[in-house]
Amino acid sequence: MVTGRGDIGLILMGGGARAAYQVGVLDAVREILDEAGWPALRNPYTVVCGTSAGALNAAALAAGCDDPGQAVRSMVRTWSTLHASDVYRTDARGALGNAAHWLGGLTMGWVVRSRPRSLFDNAPLAALLQRSFEPRRIADHLERGILRALAITASSYTSGQHVTYFQSARPVATWVRMQRLACPATLTVEHLLASSAIPFVFPAVSLTLDGRREFFGDGSMRQLAPISPAIHLGADRILVIGAGQLEPGTPRSPHTGSQYVYPSLAQVAGHALAGIFLDGLAYDVERLTRINETLRLIAPDQRARSPLRPIEVLAITPSRRLDALAIGLGNALPRTVRTILRMTGATERRSAALLSYLLFEPVYTTRLIELGRADTLARRADVLSFFGLEAPALASSLAA
Numbered sequence: 001m002v003t004g005r006g007d008i009g010l011i012l013m014g015g016g017a018r019a020a021y022q023v024g025v026l027d028a029v030r031e032i033l034d035e036a037g038w039p040a041l042r043n044p045y046t047v048v049c050g051t052s053a054g055a056l057n058a059a060a061l062a063a064g065c066d067d068p069g070q071a072v073r074s075m076v077r078t079w080s081t082l083h084a085s086d087v088y089r090t091d092a093r094g095a096l097g098n099a100a101h102w103l104g105g106l107t108m109g110w111v112v113r114s115r116p117r118s119l120f121d122n123a124p125l126a127a128l129l130q131r132s133f134e135p136r137r138i139a140d141h142l143e144r145g146i147l148r149a150l151a152i153t154a155s156s157y158t159s160g161q162h163v164t165y166f167q168s169a170r171p172v173a174t175w176v177r178m179q180r181l182a183c184p185a186t187l188t189v190e191h192l193l194a195s196s197a198i199p200f201v202f203p204a205v206s207l208t209l210d211g212r213r214e215f216f217g218d219g220s221m222r223q224l225a226p227i228s229p230a231i232h233l234g235a236d237r238i239l240v241i242g243a244g245q246l247e248p249g250t251p252r253s254p255h256t257g258s259q260y261v262y263p264s265l266a267q268v269a270g271h272a273l274a275g276i277f278l279d280g281l282a283y284d285v286e287r288l289t290r291i292n293e294t295l296r297l298i299a300p301d302q303r304a305r306s307p308l309r310p311i312e313v314l315a316i317t318p319s320r321r322l323d324a325l326a327i328g329l330g331n332a333l334p335r336t337v338r339t340i341l342r343m344t345g346a347t348e349r350r351s352a353a354l355l356s357y358l359l360f361e362p363v364y365t366t367r368l369i370e371l372g373r374a375d376t377l378a379r380r381a382d383v384l385s386f387f388g389l390e391a392p393a394l395a396s397s398l399a400a
Helices: 016-035 053-063 068-080 092-107 123-132 135-144 189-195 228-232 265-277 279-296 300-304 322-326 335-344 349-358 362-377 380-386 391-399
Strands: 008-012 047-051 149-156 162-168 180-184 205-209 212-217 237-241 312-316
Touching: 008 053, 008 228, 016 053, 016 068, 016 237, 016 349, 016 362, 016 380, 047 053, 047 228, 053 068, 053 135, 053 149, 053 189, 068 362, 092 335, 123 189, 135 149, 135 162, 149 189, 149 205, 149 228, 180 228, 189 205, 189 212, 279 312, 312 362, 312 380, 322 349, 322 362, 335 349, 362 380
Parallel strands: 008 047, 008 237, 047 149, 162 180, 237 312
Antiparallel strands: 149 162, 149 212, 205 212
16 A cells, blocks of 8 residues: 555646656656655555646556556657657558548538548557557556556537546545536546547547547646646645646747748647647646645634645646747658648747647657756755655655
């Protein structure tokens, strides 16, 4: 059984290829705890929640939580060698044919007989997950008490609901809030594909909700409270790993010319995706911080009568713009993909945001992993404090 100062929740946000940053953070946390004497087989995160591409990392980490160090090292290897062709079809027929069908449906829908599904076909990702994801390991870890809960979020195109599908070691009261709800489930590859289906880019996935089938897309859409699932599932402290900067006043991307230019389709899409993937987390962290500050002002006896409880949060997010790191790397993508993206302006300097979500290539993902490691190692003291440990006394405190 996991012991210690309450359950630690881990929240992994989305962002397509940007999720490689999370793996660098997890690897650095592993290194920090290893050097401080953390038991090699002790799972640091008993409640794991993932959204969008973060759902893929969450599932991999939860499945390997009986040997968390090995699980993280395996994730680093996977993301360091990942190619676009492992995630979506890049062959001429699969890429250009699918894109032409989708664009044709947008411009001449009355001519196209079959309804287009998405810009890219993510069949390779489905095949990769079928080979690598082992749902039985999740159930085994829950039964053994190594893991308390795994949650994956997705957004229903059918009903407009934001749904958290969760699998837990013991019964958990479901929750319903404004346009968001929780649903117990045995998590499958379909849940992962639904959560990571970037709108317009990847196809929606059919899942069961309240006994009926609905079509779901990326879990970052309409995600008003990203931290909420971990709290409902019993986490007392929460480590949040984002895929974009949370600091206010992030510098704007510079104009590429001497005069204003009308935004390309890729630039508009990148801006929309930033709103989907980044804004909700920043607001939720700020809201939770304010709740914690308010609770500190309340007398202990009054606080005991409140359903609210203080939740310690450590948020680790990129110190640099991830779209800026993608600039100039578009040529690493297969020619067919470059052709499609060039039609939307995604290879332009001012449109690198969209490119950063689709650049599943080592030249980019390894940069993100390195940045994640550097950002986390720079916060070594915060990491040790979050886990309730001080480096010199860690070994003796665990042995006590």
